[in-house]
Amino acid sequence: xxxxxxxxxxxxxxxxxxxxxxxxxxxxxxxxxxxxxxxxxxxxxxxxxxxxxxxxxxxxxxxxxxxxxxxxxxxxxxxxxxxxxxxxxxxxxxxxxxxxxxxxxxxxxxxxxxxxxxxxxxxxxxxxxxxxxxxxxxxxxxxxxxxxxxxxxxxxxxxxxxxxxxxxxxxxxxxxxxxxxxxxxxxxxxxxxxxxxxxxxxxxxxxxxxxxxxxxxxxxxxxxxxxxxxxxxxxxxxxxxxxxxxxxxxxxxxxxxxxxxxxxxxxxxxxxxxxxxxxxxxxxxxxxxxxxxxxxxxxxxxxxx
Numbered sequence: 001x002x003x004x005x006x007x008x009x010x011x012x013x014x015x016x017x018x019x020x021x022x023x024x025x026x027x028x029x030x031x032x033x034x035x036x037x038x039x040x041x042x043x044x045x046x047x048x049x050x051x052x053x054x055x056x057x058x059x060x061x062x063x064x065x066x067x068x069x070x071x072x073x074x075x076x077x078x079x080x081x082x083x084x085x086x087x088x089x090x091x092x093x094x095x096x097x098x099x100x101x102x103x104x105x106x107x108x109x110x111x112x113x114x115x116x117x118x119x120x121x122x123x124x125x126x127x128x129x130x131x132x133x134x135x136x137x138x139x140x141x142x143x144x145x146x147x148x149x150x151x152x153x154x155x156x157x158x159x160x161x162x163x164x165x166x167x168x169x170x171x172x173x174x175x176x177x178x179x180x181x182x183x184x185x186x187x188x189x190x191x192x193x194x195x196x197x198x199x200x201x202x203x204x205x206x207x208x209x210x211x212x213x214x215x216x217x218x219x220x221x222x223x224x225x226x227x228x229x230x231x232x233x234x235x236x237x238x239x240x241x242x243x244x245x246x247x248x249x250x251x252x253x254x255x256x257x258x259x260x261x262x263x264x265x266x267x268x269x270x271x272x273x274x275x276x277x278x279x280x281x282x283x284x285x286x287x288x289x290x291x292x293x294x295x296x297x298x299x300x301x302x303x304x305x
Contacts, residue, residue, distance in 0.1 A: 204235025
């Protein structure tokens with residue numbers, strides 16, 4: 001098959017492996033396996049192999065394989081439409097909610113395949129929690145936002161019947177609410193108004209409340225899809241500090257368009273580019289200071305994206 005090696009204007013490129021479309025300003029380049037073969041000590045908390053995702057005719061992710069270390073922050077960066085959020089949603093099967101999505105490949109958490117038949121999705125999303133781009137607190141009190149998950153899962157028993165039966169877990173719930181709000185660096189700001197509606201909090205406080213709500217069900221992995229993109233610089237700084245603290249106890253995976261943010265908060269960085277390709281994955285310092293891929297360097301330095 002013939003081969004054409006030019007693409008600085010967003011046009012399709014014909015290569016010996018087929019045609020792909022690039023982002024304007026992105027040059028053509030073959031991905032080398034060693035660029036994404038990131039080595040680290042210990043077993044991966046999350047292991048992804050040959051992951052492909054289609055939305056109808058759109059091939060959103062192409063044969064992505066990577067391991068994610070435990071108790072660390074992994075940043076996913078790349079231009080819009082490159083598959084970052086799609087990849088994130090694969091880690092707790094949120095793409096199952098999209099009718100047109102077809103997922104092939106393997107995702108294992110602590111060696112357990114999450115795409116096999118019979119997986120309890122409620123339990124999976126308890127283990128692998130998610131914080132979304134826009135804060136989405138429930139229209140309930142601050143206390144009830146934190147306690148909602150444990151109550152639904154039966155970890156905390158409250159209400160009239162529980163009191164009549166002598167097994168009301170109010171003390172346990174109070175301890176849980178305090179612990180999660182402290183973990184989310186929000187306790188000092190709201191401890192005197194826990195029964196106020198959460199929608200009355202500022203945007204940054206609402207996002208930290210959503211993180212606290214996620215922590216309340218005791219996850220192992222926390223997925224964050226641009227958690228600070230809608231926040232002001234002060235609130236963003238608090239979220240970044242919180243992410244670094246959380247990585248001491250949890251495995252955190254963050255999608256961000258802010259490359260400076262990725263450089264500040266992450267231990268390793270995965271770069272997705274045109275066509276749902278994982279182009280490079282390595283220590284964050286290596287990615288930002290000396291990337292192997294010319295396309296990654298061009299993206300980081302602002303030549304396209």
